[in-house]
Amino acid sequence: MLTNEEKELLEKEVHGYVHREAAKISVLNKLQEWRGWISDETLKEAAEFLEITPDELDSVASFYNLIYRKPVGKKVIHVCDSASCWALGEPEVKAELKKCLNVNMGETTEDGAFTLLPIVCLGNCDNAPTMLVGKELHNRVKPADVKQILVESKEK
Ligand code: FES
Incomplete structure:
Protein backbone atom coordinates (compact mmCIF):
# COMPACT_ATOMS: atom_id res chain seq x y z
CA MET A 1 0.00 0.00 0.00
CA LEU A 2 1.28 3.49 -0.80
CA THR A 3 2.26 5.34 2.34
CA ASN A 4 0.89 8.81 2.97
CA GLU A 5 4.35 10.21 2.34
CA GLU A 6 4.59 8.36 -1.00
CA LYS A 7 1.14 9.62 -2.00
CA GLU A 8 2.13 13.15 -1.13
CA LEU A 9 5.32 12.92 -3.23
CA LEU A 10 3.49 11.28 -6.13
CA GLU A 11 0.89 14.06 -6.09
CA LYS A 12 3.77 16.37 -7.06
CA GLU A 13 4.43 14.15 -10.10
CA VAL A 14 0.85 14.42 -11.37
CA HIS A 15 0.52 18.10 -10.52
CA GLY A 16 0.18 20.15 -13.68
CA TYR A 17 -1.23 17.33 -15.81
CA VAL A 18 -4.85 17.74 -16.88
CA HIS A 19 -5.29 13.95 -16.67
CA ARG A 20 -3.49 12.04 -13.90
CA GLU A 21 -2.76 9.14 -16.22
CA ALA A 22 -0.44 11.34 -18.29
CA ALA A 23 2.04 10.98 -15.43
CA LYS A 24 2.29 7.18 -15.80
CA ILE A 25 6.04 7.10 -16.49
CA SER A 26 6.87 9.69 -13.83
CA VAL A 27 4.92 7.77 -11.20
CA LEU A 28 6.46 4.44 -12.21
CA ASN A 29 9.93 5.97 -12.18
CA LYS A 30 9.45 7.36 -8.68
CA LEU A 31 8.14 4.08 -7.33
CA GLN A 32 10.99 2.21 -8.96
CA GLU A 33 13.48 4.64 -7.43
CA TRP A 34 12.03 3.86 -3.98
CA ARG A 35 11.39 0.14 -4.36
CA GLY A 36 13.99 -1.00 -6.90
CA TRP A 37 11.50 -2.50 -9.35
CA ILE A 38 7.77 -2.57 -10.15
CA SER A 39 6.13 -5.65 -8.66
CA ASP A 40 2.52 -6.61 -9.47
CA GLU A 41 1.52 -5.16 -6.11
CA THR A 42 3.28 -1.85 -6.80
CA LEU A 43 1.74 -1.74 -10.27
CA LYS A 44 -1.74 -2.12 -8.76
CA GLU A 45 -1.08 0.62 -6.22
CA ALA A 46 0.23 2.95 -8.93
CA ALA A 47 -2.76 2.22 -11.18
CA GLU A 48 -5.16 2.97 -8.36
CA PHE A 49 -3.33 6.21 -7.66
CA LEU A 50 -3.50 7.16 -11.36
CA GLU A 51 -7.17 6.11 -11.57
CA ILE A 52 -6.58 3.63 -14.39
CA THR A 53 -6.58 -0.17 -14.56
CA PRO A 54 -3.46 -2.22 -13.77
CA ASP A 55 -3.59 -3.59 -17.34
CA GLU A 56 -3.49 -0.10 -18.82
CA LEU A 57 -0.49 0.75 -16.68
CA ASP A 58 1.24 -2.58 -17.36
CA SER A 59 1.09 -1.96 -21.11
CA VAL A 60 3.29 1.10 -20.54
CA ALA A 61 5.48 -0.51 -17.87
CA SER A 62 6.20 -3.56 -20.02
CA PHE A 63 6.96 -1.47 -23.11
CA TYR A 64 9.34 0.97 -21.46
CA ASN A 65 12.87 -0.51 -21.23
CA LEU A 66 13.85 1.39 -18.12
CA ILE A 67 10.95 0.17 -16.00
CA TYR A 68 11.77 -3.17 -14.41
CA ARG A 69 8.93 -5.64 -13.88
CA LYS A 70 11.26 -8.18 -12.28
CA PRO A 71 13.77 -7.71 -9.46
CA VAL A 72 17.10 -6.25 -10.59
CA GLY A 73 20.48 -5.64 -9.01
CA LYS A 74 21.54 -2.43 -7.33
S1 FES B 1 23.11 2.36 -31.92
FE1 FES B 1 22.53 4.31 -31.23
S2 FES B 1 23.42 4.43 -29.27
FE2 FES B 1 23.84 2.42 -29.89
Whole structure:
Protein backbone atom coordinates (compact mmCIF):
# COMPACT_ATOMS: atom_id res chain seq x y z
CA MET A 1 0.00 0.00 0.00
CA LEU A 2 1.28 3.49 -0.80
CA THR A 3 2.26 5.34 2.34
CA ASN A 4 0.89 8.81 2.97
CA GLU A 5 4.35 10.21 2.34
CA GLU A 6 4.59 8.36 -1.00
CA LYS A 7 1.14 9.62 -2.00
CA GLU A 8 2.13 13.15 -1.13
CA LEU A 9 5.32 12.92 -3.23
CA LEU A 10 3.49 11.28 -6.13
CA GLU A 11 0.89 14.06 -6.09
CA LYS A 12 3.77 16.37 -7.06
CA GLU A 13 4.43 14.15 -10.10
CA VAL A 14 0.85 14.42 -11.37
CA HIS A 15 0.52 18.10 -10.52
CA GLY A 16 0.18 20.15 -13.68
CA TYR A 17 -1.23 17.33 -15.81
CA VAL A 18 -4.85 17.74 -16.88
CA HIS A 19 -5.29 13.95 -16.67
CA ARG A 20 -3.49 12.04 -13.90
CA GLU A 21 -2.76 9.14 -16.22
CA ALA A 22 -0.44 11.34 -18.29
CA ALA A 23 2.04 10.98 -15.43
CA LYS A 24 2.29 7.18 -15.80
CA ILE A 25 6.04 7.10 -16.49
CA SER A 26 6.87 9.69 -13.83
CA VAL A 27 4.92 7.77 -11.20
CA LEU A 28 6.46 4.44 -12.21
CA ASN A 29 9.93 5.97 -12.18
CA LYS A 30 9.45 7.36 -8.68
CA LEU A 31 8.14 4.08 -7.33
CA GLN A 32 10.99 2.21 -8.96
CA GLU A 33 13.48 4.64 -7.43
CA TRP A 34 12.03 3.86 -3.98
CA ARG A 35 11.39 0.14 -4.36
CA GLY A 36 13.99 -1.00 -6.90
CA TRP A 37 11.50 -2.50 -9.35
CA ILE A 38 7.77 -2.57 -10.15
CA SER A 39 6.13 -5.65 -8.66
CA ASP A 40 2.52 -6.61 -9.47
CA GLU A 41 1.52 -5.16 -6.11
CA THR A 42 3.28 -1.85 -6.80
CA LEU A 43 1.74 -1.74 -10.27
CA LYS A 44 -1.74 -2.12 -8.76
CA GLU A 45 -1.08 0.62 -6.22
CA ALA A 46 0.23 2.95 -8.93
CA ALA A 47 -2.76 2.22 -11.18
CA GLU A 48 -5.16 2.97 -8.36
CA PHE A 49 -3.33 6.21 -7.66
CA LEU A 50 -3.50 7.16 -11.36
CA GLU A 51 -7.17 6.11 -11.57
CA ILE A 52 -6.58 3.63 -14.39
CA THR A 53 -6.58 -0.17 -14.56
CA PRO A 54 -3.46 -2.22 -13.77
CA ASP A 55 -3.59 -3.59 -17.34
CA GLU A 56 -3.49 -0.10 -18.82
CA LEU A 57 -0.49 0.75 -16.68
CA ASP A 58 1.24 -2.58 -17.36
CA SER A 59 1.09 -1.96 -21.11
CA VAL A 60 3.29 1.10 -20.54
CA ALA A 61 5.48 -0.51 -17.87
CA SER A 62 6.20 -3.56 -20.02
CA PHE A 63 6.96 -1.47 -23.11
CA TYR A 64 9.34 0.97 -21.46
CA ASN A 65 12.87 -0.51 -21.23
CA LEU A 66 13.85 1.39 -18.12
CA ILE A 67 10.95 0.17 -16.00
CA TYR A 68 11.77 -3.17 -14.41
CA ARG A 69 8.93 -5.64 -13.88
CA LYS A 70 11.26 -8.18 -12.28
CA PRO A 71 13.77 -7.71 -9.46
CA VAL A 72 17.10 -6.25 -10.59
CA GLY A 73 20.48 -5.64 -9.01
CA LYS A 74 21.54 -2.43 -7.33
CA LYS A 75 22.54 -1.08 -10.74
CA VAL A 76 21.36 -2.15 -14.17
CA ILE A 77 23.81 -2.21 -17.05
CA HIS A 78 22.05 -1.57 -20.34
CA VAL A 79 24.21 -2.46 -23.33
CA CYS A 80 23.03 -0.91 -26.59
CA ASP A 81 22.81 -3.62 -29.25
CA SER A 82 21.44 -1.53 -32.11
CA ALA A 83 23.24 -1.15 -35.45
CA SER A 84 25.97 1.43 -34.77
CA CYS A 85 26.99 -0.04 -31.42
CA TRP A 86 26.84 -3.57 -32.74
CA ALA A 87 29.03 -2.68 -35.75
CA LEU A 88 31.59 -0.84 -33.61
CA GLY A 89 32.23 -3.53 -31.02
CA GLU A 90 29.17 -4.18 -28.85
CA PRO A 91 29.54 -7.99 -29.14
CA GLU A 92 33.08 -7.84 -27.71
CA VAL A 93 32.07 -5.42 -24.94
CA LYS A 94 29.12 -7.62 -24.05
CA ALA A 95 31.32 -10.71 -23.95
CA GLU A 96 33.72 -8.95 -21.57
CA LEU A 97 30.86 -7.82 -19.33
CA LYS A 98 29.49 -11.36 -19.17
CA LYS A 99 32.94 -12.68 -18.32
CA CYS A 100 33.70 -10.07 -15.63
CA LEU A 101 30.26 -10.34 -14.02
CA ASN A 102 29.91 -14.08 -14.52
CA VAL A 103 26.34 -13.69 -15.79
CA ASN A 104 24.43 -13.98 -19.04
CA MET A 105 22.21 -11.28 -20.47
CA GLY A 106 19.12 -10.87 -18.30
CA GLU A 107 20.85 -12.11 -15.16
CA THR A 108 21.93 -10.49 -11.91
CA THR A 109 25.34 -10.98 -10.30
CA GLU A 110 25.54 -13.20 -7.24
CA ASP A 111 26.22 -10.22 -4.97
CA GLY A 112 23.18 -8.37 -6.35
CA ALA A 113 25.34 -5.47 -7.55
CA PHE A 114 24.54 -5.56 -11.29
CA THR A 115 21.92 -6.80 -13.72
CA LEU A 116 22.94 -7.05 -17.36
CA LEU A 117 20.32 -6.16 -19.98
CA PRO A 118 20.29 -5.23 -23.66
CA ILE A 119 18.69 -1.99 -24.83
CA VAL A 120 17.85 -0.50 -28.19
CA CYS A 121 19.52 2.65 -29.50
CA LEU A 122 20.24 5.13 -26.72
CA GLY A 123 20.48 8.00 -29.21
CA ASN A 124 24.20 8.19 -28.60
CA CYS A 125 25.32 6.51 -31.84
CA ASP A 126 28.21 8.90 -32.53
CA ASN A 127 29.79 7.58 -29.33
CA ALA A 128 29.21 3.90 -30.10
CA PRO A 129 29.56 1.42 -28.59
CA THR A 130 27.75 2.79 -25.62
CA MET A 131 26.16 1.53 -22.43
CA LEU A 132 24.31 2.81 -19.40
CA VAL A 133 25.51 1.75 -15.97
CA GLY A 134 22.80 2.88 -13.59
CA LYS A 135 22.19 6.43 -14.79
CA GLU A 136 25.71 6.92 -16.12
CA LEU A 137 26.29 6.81 -19.86
CA HIS A 138 29.62 5.37 -21.06
CA ASN A 139 30.91 6.28 -24.52
CA ARG A 140 33.11 4.44 -27.02
CA VAL A 141 33.52 1.54 -24.63
CA LYS A 142 36.28 -0.95 -25.35
CA PRO A 143 36.48 -4.42 -23.80
CA ALA A 144 39.63 -3.27 -21.97
CA ASP A 145 37.60 -0.49 -20.24
CA VAL A 146 34.98 -2.80 -18.79
CA LYS A 147 36.72 -3.92 -15.60
CA GLN A 148 37.56 -0.35 -14.55
CA ILE A 149 34.02 0.87 -15.31
CA LEU A 150 32.62 -1.87 -13.07
CA VAL A 151 35.04 -1.14 -10.23
CA GLU A 152 34.32 2.61 -10.33
CA SER A 153 30.59 2.06 -10.58
CA LYS A 154 30.57 -0.21 -7.52
CA GLU A 155 32.34 2.49 -5.50
CA LYS A 156 29.72 5.16 -6.32
S1 FES B 1 23.11 2.36 -31.92
FE1 FES B 1 23.84 2.42 -29.89
S2 FES B 1 23.42 4.43 -29.27
FE2 FES B 1 22.53 4.31 -31.23
